[in-house]
Structure formats: structure tokens, C-alpha cells
Amino acid sequence: VIYYLKKNEFTNALKALHDISELVEIYGDKIKEYDYYQALVHSKLNHSTLAIYFGYKALKIFQDTSNIYRILHAKTIIAIHLIRTGEYKAAETILLEMLDDAELMQNESEAARTLHNLGFLYESQKKQVKALDYYYKSLQLKQKHTQIYSLTLRNIAQIFLELQEFEKVVEILKEELLVFENKENTEYVKLNVLYLQALGKEESLIHYLIHHGLPIMKKNNQLEEALEYVEKIAFYYKESNLPLSNEYLRISNNILKSLLHNREYNE
Helix, strand or coil, X not given: CHHXXXXXXXXXXXXXXXXXXXXXXXXXXXCXXXXXXXXXXXXXXXXXXXXXXXXXXXXXXXXXXXXXXXHHHHHHHHHHHHHHCCCHHHHHHHHHHHHHHHHHCCXXXXXXXXXXXXXXXXXXXXXXXXXXXXXXXXXXXXXXXXXXXXXXXXXXXXXXXXXXXXXXXXXXXXXHHHHCCCCCCHHHHHHHHHHHHHHCCHHHHHHHHHHHHHHHHXXXXXXXXXXXXXXXXXXXXXXXXXXXXXXXXXXXXXXXXXXXXXXXXXX
């Protein structure tokens, strides 16, 4: 299961969990993390109801065994999917408790993660000023130019883009893009797409999506981003090149089918 998770092969990870389910029924008292990995895999597949269900099952086990770090990990999964299902108050209660725990433990990495997720909570509620406050607090606890730093920076840039504060987006992303060594990294692609959008260079953006953004996202099985990019391309060519636009709409439809059926996209 861990092998498939590292390779982002979440459907295969789910199959592996199913294959060992009978063993878990027999040796459940010795296999403490099965429900946690069920929650994690369903989380990666955006199965919010199942992620929450298994998250709570895992939480109970970790609380019984006083596994502090896994308690925080299970709560993180639960909170994220409570946000995605619109149960904001419940998510806020969990996250604020987690922040208190992380600060009590003097654990900066857990505090940074929880502050980021509080930012995500308030961003989901369109409370953009409050979201930015928590994202910036999270950023201060993270090492610059790391994957987790870039993730929070991207969310900040996304809010400023929605607020049409394009100069701020360019300002905060320019340095990060310059120091990124791996231009094939999916996080680099996401940041660069926001950067090109902020610059207002639509033709450059579409060229980048066709030749870099879309292929990289498909290669890494990041289908939600691939779907977003292919729809941008289809819309761009709608007036000037209808056959090409229709071809990208066909690709969009196939990606959507893969998402709906939890299949890897192959084309």
C-alpha cells in the first residue's frame, strides 16, 4: 500500500487494502494502521465520506493506544474532508484543537500544517482575508523553497489572483519560480500557470499548458489539474479553431471518466 501511495497509484493502493481485508479481520488487534491507510487512500481519491468514516475509525484506535502523531494525522484527514463536504464548523473545531496540541508539543511542522489547513477552511468559506492570515502564519514556519512551502505560497497566490491583485501574484511567485530546479515538478507547473495568468499572457499560458502543463499532469496522474488545463485550452480555441477545441473537449471527457471511475488516465 505504501509503495502504491508513493507512486501516486491510489486505485492500486485501494485494491491492495481490499486484498488484505480478510487478514485484518483475523489479526485486527495486531494491525493498527489499516483503517488509517483506508482513510488516507480514500482521501487521495477524494472519497470524502469514506475518508471521514475510516478517519474516525483510525482516530479511535490511535486514541486508545496514545499514538499522538497518528491522532494528528487522522484528525487532519477528517478535517480536510469535513471542509470539502461543507461541514465548516466541525472542521474548525478539530483544527483549532489540533493547533493547540501542536503548539503545546512545540511541533512546528504540525503547527504549520494545521495553520495551512485553517487557511484552506476559511478560503473555502470565501473568507479571503482570514485565509491569507493563516496561510502567511503557516508560511513563516516552513523552510523556503520546499514542496510544502510552495503549496502554501500557491494558495496565497490563488487568492490574490481571484482578488485581481495581479502584481502581488507576480511578486510572490517570481523568486520561487527562479529557484525551482525541477521544471517538470507538478508544483512548479501549478505555480507557473498562476504566474502566467497574473501576467495576462494568454497565448503564452496556452502554449505552456499544451507543451508542458497538461503532459506533466497526465504523466503524474494529477487528473483534476489536467482536466482544468485541458478545459482552458478547449475554451481558448473555441472561436479560432473549432476542430482543435473539440479534440481537447474529447480529451476532457476521457479525463473526467477516469476521475469518476477512479481509473488512471491513458491516452
